Amino acid sequence: MAYVAGASDAIPVATGCIFCTALAASPAHDREHLVLRRGERAYLILNRYPYTSGHLMAVVNRHVSSLAEATRDELADTMALTGDATRMLGRVYRPDGFNIGINQGRAAGAGIEGHLHVHVVPRWAGDCNFMPVLGEVRVLPEALEVTWARLREAPGD
Numbered sequence: 423m424a425y426v427a428g429a430s431d432a433i434p435v436a437t438g439c440i441f442c443t444a445l446a447a448s449p450a451h452d453r454e455h456l457v458l459r460r461g462e463r464a465y466l467i468l469n470r471y472p473y474t475s476g477h478l479m480a481v482v483n484r485h486v487s488s489l490a491e492a493t494r495d496e497l498a499d500t501m502a503l504t505g506d507a508t509r510m511l512g513r514v515y516r517p518d519g520f521n522i523g524i525n526q527g528r529a530a531g532a533g534i535e536g537h538l539h540v541h542v543v544p545r546w547a548g549d550c551n552f553m554p555v556l557g558e559v560r561v562l563p564e565a566l567e568v569t570w571a572r573l574r575e576a577p578g579d
Contacts, residue, residue: 441467441481441537456566458573459506463499466507468570471533473543475564476511476573480504481539488526492538500540507542510576517544 444455444467452458456468458478469477480503482496489497508520521543525532 439485439537440470440534441539442485445481445483453567453570453574456570458510458570459503461499461503463493463496464503466503468566468573469541470566472566472569474545474549475569476515476517476544478507478511478542478573479539480507480542481537485536486538487536488538489524500538504540504542510573511542511544514572514576515544518547519545521545 444457445460445465447455447457449457449460452460456470458466458468461483463484464480464482467479467481469479480500482492482500484492484496486492486496492500504522508522511517511520522540524538524540526535526538528535
């Protein structure tokens with residue numbers, strides 16, 4: 423609700439790369455940083471500014487900005503976590519589909535263009551997918567902390 427109401431002090435402002443900051447934090451602080459799973463070369467994190475409940479990102483651990491800079495192993499781990507994300511979200515939220523994508527570079531819509539990540543956005547027939555584009559509004563029926571707790575223990579495979 424704090425996000426919807428626009429309370430500026432409710433959402434911490436990160437300095438530097440938010441993905442590097444989340445990864446560098448102790449796993450004991452995963453809830454605070456919204457990290458769901460950590461892998462050898464990539465990890466899963468909730469989007470702090472989601473389009474829908476359950477909007478996740480699979481993030482390459484190493485700070486690289488493009489597919490061309492990432493290694494095959496990093497890309498393989500990132501895609502494996504993307505698959506885990508769809509399975510987790512499918513079990514917990516029962517979406518009708520997913521938008522899965524990479525916005526590489528500012529011109530392509532990357533909000534964080536310096537660190538490669540894959541968006542996994544659950545979708546439902548009749549959802550409000552047009553709201554962020556037309557009305558600059560997001561409809562979030564669930565707090566991020568609740569989403570994190572629901573997905574944290576969900577099996578991914």
